[in-house]
Amino acid sequence: MSVGGSDEDILISRDDNEDKEEHKKTVSISLLSPPKRFRWPLFIATTILGLAALVAVIVAFTVKPLINKSLEDVSLDKHTRLFTISRGTRVVLKSKLGVSIKQALPKAYLGDWLYRIRWEGEAVVTVTNQNETDESAECVNVSWHSFDVRGTLEDCIELGDSHWYGGAEMYRQTWPMEADGHHEMRPFVSSDELNESLNKTFGSVLQPIWLSSDGVAIIVDASVPLHVGFNSTFDGTGGKLCLQSKHNAFAYPHWNDAKPVVLDYVLCTHDDVKSLYQYVASTYWDPPDGIPAVSMMERPLWSMYVQYFRMSVSQVNVLEFANKIIENGFSYSNVEICGKYSTYYGDLEFDDERFPNVSQMTSELERKGFNVTLWVYPFANIDSKAFQYGAAKSFWVTGANIHLNLVSWQNTPEGEGTAILDATNQTARQWFVSKLKHIQSKYNIKSFKFDAGEVNYLPQFYTTSQRLQNPGDFSAYYSSIATAFCPLSQVRVGYFTQHLPVFVSVMRKQPTWGINNGLHSLITSVLTLGVMGYPFVIPDAVGGSTSNTFDSQMSCPSDELFIRWAQATAFMPVMQFSLSPWSSCFNDSSIVTRLAHEAVELHENVSRYIVRLALNSVTTQEPIVRPLWWIAPNDTTAHVVNDQFLLGDNVLVAPVIHEAQRKRDIYIPKGKWCDTRHSNTSPPYNGPKLLANFPAPLNVIPYFVRCSQVQNIFSTK
Structure with missing residues (x-):
């Protein structure tokens, strides 16, 4: 079904689908197991609106920015291109779509999409709902197509008060990601950072998926010639993570052909950051085939x-x-x-x-x-x-x-x-x-x-x-x-x-x-x-x-x-x-x-x-090694602790990471935790709690075990 589209739009969609089908063939490797790829269709039909609802939408469209079919979840202002996703009464994501678009006045269409907005001669963006097997997950697909082979598409997600994780191994590996403040826009491809300009490239392990403490995920399609950057200003408030799609002679040489640029990604929300990780992991990559030695x-x-x-x-x-x-x-x-x-x-x-x-x-x-x-x-x-x-x-x-x-x-x-x-x-x-x-x-x-x-x-x-x-x-x-x-x-x-x-x-x-x-x-x-x-x-x-x-x-x-x-x-x-x-x-x-x-x-x-x-x-x-928010996904303090970690759910480790430090502050998340080094003399610690100036002489690494699990952790071989 096409509403307000053109032959040019149909050709773009057909070429994109052919690319994805070809990729399915190329990764079928007989010697090894292929990496799992996420693929989503550009157009997923939603339930046909009843006559009354359709009239209501059309009326609303005439007096205010385009309204989507799920009023409480997604909003896109076609003029400012401000895009928001809510969960309940709370806005969990704001982004500026089409940063690179020069025209102010687009055409907007209703159809089997939440939104379809077109800037003549520049680009078209389509926003669709995705059907999810997890009832608590809500996802939308944002899909841009440029009409210019040499064009650039760019969306910027506001980091706001959320904390972000994932993306790539980095030379300066901050946790959360936004704590670093600034990374210039660069191709999202792997590099041996110690053989490149330090802190100027992404590291050896990467994937275009980011998770937020507010339970929002960004998942970019593999077909995108992706460039990524982030900094500490977004219209004067907070920071932004920018996703840019453009041809690049080195990083993406196969995109240097006659095909228009695409920017295709999914935004998902879930109950909390742990539930979000579990949903994304089960949906976008395969579990290990076994364990190593x-x-x-x-x-x-x-x-x-x-x-x-x-x-x-x-x-x-x-x-x-x-x-x-x-x-x-x-x-x-x-x-x-x-x-x-x-x-x-x-x-x-x-x-x-x-x-x-x-x-x-x-x-x-x-x-x-x-x-x-x-x-x-x-x-x-x-x-x-x-x-x-x-x-x-x-x-x-x-x-x-x-x-x-x-x-x-x-x-x-x-x-x-x-x-x-x-x-x-x-x-x-x-x-x-x-x-x-x-x-x-x-x-x-x-x-x-x-x-x-x-x-x-x-x-x-x-x-x-x-x-x-x-x-x-x-x-x-x-x-x-x-x-x-x-x-x-x-x-x-x-x-x-x-x-x-x-x-x-x-x-x-x-x-x-x-x-x-x-x-x-x-x-x-x-x-x-x-x-x-x-x-x-x-x-x-x-x-x-x-x-x-x-x-x-x-x-x-x-x-x-x-x-x-x-x-x-x-x-x-x-x-x-x-x-x-x-x-x-x-x-x-x-x-x-x-x-x-x-x-x-x-x-x-x-x-x-x-x-x-x-x-x-x-x-x-x-x-195996987990952040503190794994057992306290709604604990705002746990979201930012970057010098402690969990081994499984039952061991809390607080290494000393500063020179000449013999005491350190330790955040204890919810639960009852025992200092097993002094189990006969020390009372358990009930979290959440901050232990200020906890003793850590040179021969000691502070760690705590969930009191009910001490015998299971230190079992005899």
Whole structure:
């Protein structure tokens, strides 16, 4: 049905549907499970109005701005383009539609939509109701079509008094999101932020979904060439999150054709932020297919990245590293060999000079109880055998007007270039997997960490074997290769890949305290990935894993920072070390080692509980590490607490994240909580309550357990 439309409108709708049908085909990957995609029709018919109601609407339209069919829920003023959504008597969202529209006077139509407004020669916006299976969820679809190939569409959502979560991993990972104040408009694609201008890009895990404390969700369709920015002014009040759609030569090269620009998204409301998360998770992504390795949740992961990355990793220092772990009395699951262990990236063979007898090395490590993990990359040096073979088979991503389509990889020696695997090419993926399985079988390698995979590593004007509906699909294809090596495999990128039963590593952190990629941001990053649907998170290595200056010298954390970092990660799904506690970095390595031991023991004591939470996430999609509002969704204080977290519903953790801090304020949400360290002497704390200046000496991380669950949390293995 069309009311006031044109052949131009019909053509736009047909092209959009064809794009979505084509995307259904391209993500049907035989080697891996495809990422779930949300799709909604542009026009969903509502109940035909009775004659009396129709007359009433027409009369109302003649005397005031266009009125929708659900008067108490949605309102759009066609002249000011102010759009509001209410829940009951409360306005939960305000936005300014069509910020980029230049004309003042549109045409408005009634039909099987809530609204349809057209600006001749510029754009048309259609707002429709969506039928939801959840009676408490109310959703509308906002769909723009520009008539200009080079046009721009932009809507801005007022942040107001709400607090917002999700969207993307960030260098400065504030919680809630709006606390950061300002992010300039940029393409919404993944980047290795430590290889880009700091705080100028989005990180390695992202998806275009944002949740608010008022129970409002924004879900942008994957077909949109999306740019996102937010700042602290919106018509003089509060902040705004702006969604912009436009062609971009690098981020969205496949949109540089004759098709008009689109901006298509859904706005949903629910009872509260927790109920909203549960609805969005069950509707817009798939639950995990299983859980990754239990051993990595029970015992620490040991990576060689920090201590050996800047030198040539070798068989000698791999064994030395493992022996030191044992000598210092630490437990372990995996030992990770990273860096350039091969002569050339891509060849996936150990360098003979540095690794004279790999089988002997891995056999010795296995006897000692280590699982050996290799870092692998989707890159190949131009001097490698892999590059030559892959070039002949068209296994590398191609670009336009660039010789050999080389890209820059941060681990590549100066002056050398690398090609990047076309992860959308099924034959290329199978070849890559076969190479990995060969080295795995030959040397008894247990699994792999799949490093990189961000969109920023694609060459300029990239072209892939399978057309990408969204650049994030490239990361999804690459991440899904890891499923061939479960349950020990790891990735660091994600785009609607919540269904993969793999660990997801948080971006590398710096050895600093603050929210700018330091210890504080570790907590907010894990919380953010949790509400994005990724429960199996590996926090960055204790003490951080990158320098501040990217120079050749390792940047050492302070003794205190290392200890506080270890304490915080003790309550996270995986505990990871890379800089050893006995390192010469520290002023007093004996104290650091002793307190790191205590943190590891604490992690092992709660590991059974962590595994139960992991199993639970498969059916409920609930995160393992949760924000305080998870158990108090209407508690306005819980909405903004960013230096505490919950492990499940029953453990409240309040890490120390400031230097020289020996006391800290702790917010106790509703419930009856016990300080198990002093269970015989301390009375329970009844929340909600603020504990001011709670003691936190260097050897203590404050945490509380729901009093009725103490025995269940610390059960004997």
